[in-house]
Amino acid sequence: MTDAESRAADEQRAADAELPSAERLKAFTDAVVAIAMTLLILPLMDSVTDATESSAGAWVAAEWPSLLTFMLSFVLIANFWLTHHRMFARVTHVDQGLLWLTIVWMFTIVWLPVATAITSTFDPDPIEKLLYVGSLILTSLVLTLTRVYLIRHPELHHESQDKFRDGLAVGVIITVLFGVALLLMFAIPALNYWWLFVLFLTRPIYAIVVRTRDRRTQPRA
Incomplete structure (x- = not known):
């Protein structure tokens, strides 16, 4: 090992010692997501408890x-x-930047059960759609910004930059498709949340992006 490599390794170890481990944040994030997914069922539980229908079929x-x-x-x-x-x-x-990005992301996740309950509690209107799909856009956008942050801070991870950039392309596509779905809901409200199925276009669009990128990077004969 050269002197430069030795100094770089020492600096990396010193940086690692100063930065807190990500394990506690990962565990906390998993717990928040699990709670949010559980909260989704509560309005349906209340509906069953307060049901006036005479059969399960009528309730469904x-x-x-x-x-x-x-x-x-x-x-x-x-x-x-x-x-x-x-x-x-x-x-x-x-670090502090990654911590706060994750906290903001968890906030959007915890809000989603509320946005979901709004869709079934009130009559359909543009505000209801904006609250629900807008929440999905925000969640996806924060994930995308987190990936950008990790690309710019390689000292926080051992992942390849290429893998993060591929994920970034997918994240941008998904965020844009959420936005497209919201616009289509306003333009053609009859299909309502069925427009979210435009997300199935993610893979085809990503494949086109990859092919275009590969053609541009291929050396010319």
């Missing part, structure tokens, strides 16, 4: 919009958590 017929938004929110929060989990898999340390 009356509550199917609430059931739909519950399942949708559960799947979306689960996907947000999976993305966060993969992003932090090789994050070893936390």
Whole structure:
């Protein structure tokens, strides 16, 4: 090992010693997400308790919009958590910037059960859609900003920059598609939250982005 490499290793060890471990933050984040996913079911539990229908079938017929938004929110929060989990898999340390980005992200996750309950409590209107889909946009945006932060602070993790950049492209696509879904809800309200299925375009769009990038980086003959 050269003197320069030895000094760099010493500086890295000193930086690691000053920065707190990411393990407690990861555990706390997992707990917050688990609580948020559990809170999603509470309005349905109250609906069952207060039900006036004479059969389970009648209850399902009356509550199917609430059931739909519950399942949708559960799947979306689960996907947000999976993305966060993969992003932090090789994050070893936390600084103030990363800590506060994660706290903001947890706030958006905890808010989602409230936004979900709003969709089934009040009559459909633009504010309801803005509160729900806007919350999803914010959650996705904070994840994207967190990935940008990690790209700029390699001392916090052992992940490759290329992997973070690939994830950043996917995050930007998802955030934009949430925005597109919200605009389509305003433009063609009849389909309402079914417009969120535009998120299935994420992979095809990402494939196009990768092909375009590869063509640009290929050396010309």
